[in-house]
Amino acid sequence: MRGLAILGSTGSVGVQTLSVVREFHDRLKVVGLAAKRSVGLLKEQIIEFRPKIFHCESLPNYDGSKLSSSSIPCSMDEMVSHPDVDMVVSAVVGDVGLRSTILAIQSGKNVALANKESIVIGGQLVSELLKTSDGEILPVDSEPNAIWQCMRGEDKKVSKLIITASGGAFRNYKKSDLSDVTPEEALKHPTWNMGPKITIDSATLMNKAFEVIEAHWLFGVPWENIEVVIHPQSMIHSMVEFVDGSVKAQIGPPDMRAPIQYSLLYPDRIANNSLDRFDPVGTGCLSFEELNQDLYPCFDLALKIAKLGGTWPAALSGADEMAVELFLSRRIRFDEIYSIIDEALKSHDPVLDPDIEDILSASNWAKNQVKSLAEV
Numbered sequence: 001m002r003g004l005a006i007l008g009s010t011g012s013v014g015v016q017t018l019s020v021v022r023e024f025h026d027r028l029k030v031v032g033l034a035a036k037r038s039v040g041l042l043k044e045q046i047i048e049f050r051p052k053i054f055h056c057e058s059l060p061n062y063d064g065s066k067l068s069s070s071s072i073p074c075s076m077d078e079m080v081s082h083p084d085v086d087m088v089v090s091a092v093v094g095d096v097g098l099r100s101t102i103l104a105i106q107s108g109k110n111v112a113l114a115n116k117e118s119i120v121i122g123g124q125l126v127s128e129l130l131k132t133s134d135g136e137i138l139p140v141d142s143e144p145n146a147i148w149q150c151m152r153g154e155d156k157k158v159s160k161l162i163i164t165a166s167g168g169a170f171r172n173y174k175k176s177d178l179s180d181v182t183p184e185e186a187l188k189h190p191t192w193n194m195g196p197k198i199t200i201d202s203a204t205l206m207n208k209a210f211e212v213i214e215a216h217w218l219f220g221v222p223w224e225n226i227e228v229v230i231h232p233q234s235m236i237h238s239m240v241e242f243v244d245g246s247v248k249a250q251i252g253p254p255d256m257r258a259p260i261q262y263s264l265l266y267p268d269r270i271a272n273n274s275l276d277r278f279d280p281v282g283t284g285c286l287s288f289e290e291l292n293q294d295l296y297p298c299f300d301l302a303l304k305i306a307k308l309g310g311t312w313p314a315a316l317s318g319a320d321e322m323a324v325e326l327f328l329s330r331r332i333r334f335d336e337i338y339s340i341i342d343e344a345l346k347s348h349d350p351v352l353d354p355d356i357e358d359i360l361s362a363s364n365w366a367k368n369q370v371k372s373l374a375e376v
């Protein structure tokens with residue numbers, strides 16, 4: 001029986017993780033659940049899954065204890081290092097995930113990682129820790145999960161990673177149309193149903209730049225050997241080219257429960273009849289297009305910044321988190337997401353060999369910087 005701590009259990013990935021747990025209750029047990037504001041849903045989950053411990057960020061412990069009489073409130077730090085937890089599922093959104101990812105690895109736990117921001121901002125730090133820990137990172141995000149599946153058994157014979165991107169809500173728009181788009185339009189992802197931040201990051205393609213950064217750190221592949229192609233059908237989740245020119249692709253309907261299941265049950269593959277199967281004839285055409293840099297300026301900016309290292313990626317991620325929040329609350333336009341991040345980063349004073357506190361403070365600095373630029 002594998003004991004799970006699910007951080008972000010009330011979000012899109014968290015809820016889908018619990019639906020996988022329901023299918024495999026003979027192998028997976030929920031030890032801990034953590035969320036922030038969705039108190040009602042967290043309470044329902046506690047009643048159904050009866051975790052030993054829980055954490056509710058928006059309720060202090062004395063209030064949190066009213067959520068359940070059988071489960072014990074605790075901090076996220078206590079949860080990820082709890083002796084009954086074998087695997088931490090990190091499905092929180094944003095830079096807040098880094099501390100738990102690091103603590104889980106230091107405690108020798110495996111981390112089923114959806115929270116890509118942890119690796120974007122702390123890739124170097126996390127890679128160093130993994131060298132001396134018993135814990136591993138099992139990528140849940142569909143693209144790195146696909147790369148991981150393609151690389152299994154291949155022993156470092158990789159020549160190139162090809163990461164696919166749907167192109168998000170505005171793939172067929174002209175750049176000049178992007179100043180008028182609304183949050184509602186940006187939240188209509190053509191192929192995936194996800195939380196708000198990643199859906200906006202998909203429309204700007206910031207999300208794809210984050211996946212390139214994630215793949216660079218998780219698989220140790222040089223930046224220049226990672227390519228991104230637009231693949232509107234989202235059936236091929238990514239590809240790996242090997243030194244002999246052969247290419248492996250991981251294919252399946254766009255459903256996060258599939259990569260979540262792969263990570264939770266790794267190394268086993270077990271049938272799950274609630275998941276749709278890939279139907280080649282029904283799917284018809286699988287197409288690929290070059291990425292239109294003009295339509296997605298965030299993509300280039302993000303990679304240019306990430307390659308600088310130090311606290312630059314943390315500042316990038318923090319700036320993006322705040323810019324997305326401001327767009328969703330209608331305080332900036334969609335096309336200002338790029339310009340405000342670019343402007344904010346111009347005054348970043350980086351730390352070149354940062355520890356976790358330097359990283360989180362760079363992210364917070366960038367959030368405040370973007371906020372004050374929006375108020376001018």
Ligand SMILES: NC(=O)c1ccc[n+]([C@@H]2O[C@H](COP(=O)([O-])OP(=O)(O)OC[C@H]3O[C@@H](n4cnc5c(N)ncnc54)[C@H](OP(=O)(O)O)[C@@H]3O)[C@@H](O)[C@H]2O)c1
Binds near residue numbers: 117196256
């Ligand atoms: N959604 C997808 O299909 C998908 C696919 C690949 C990767 N990802 C990645 O997975 C992560 C989660 O995405 P999502 O779409 O599931 O986001 P989401 O729907 O917005 O859910 C975020 C979750 O994190 C919780 N949370 C936020 N801050 C917290 C804090 N300080 N302490 C405890 N819990 C906190 C939220 O709790 P409350 O709701 O209670 O406030 C919620 O449960 C992101 O990093 C995203 O990039 C998502």
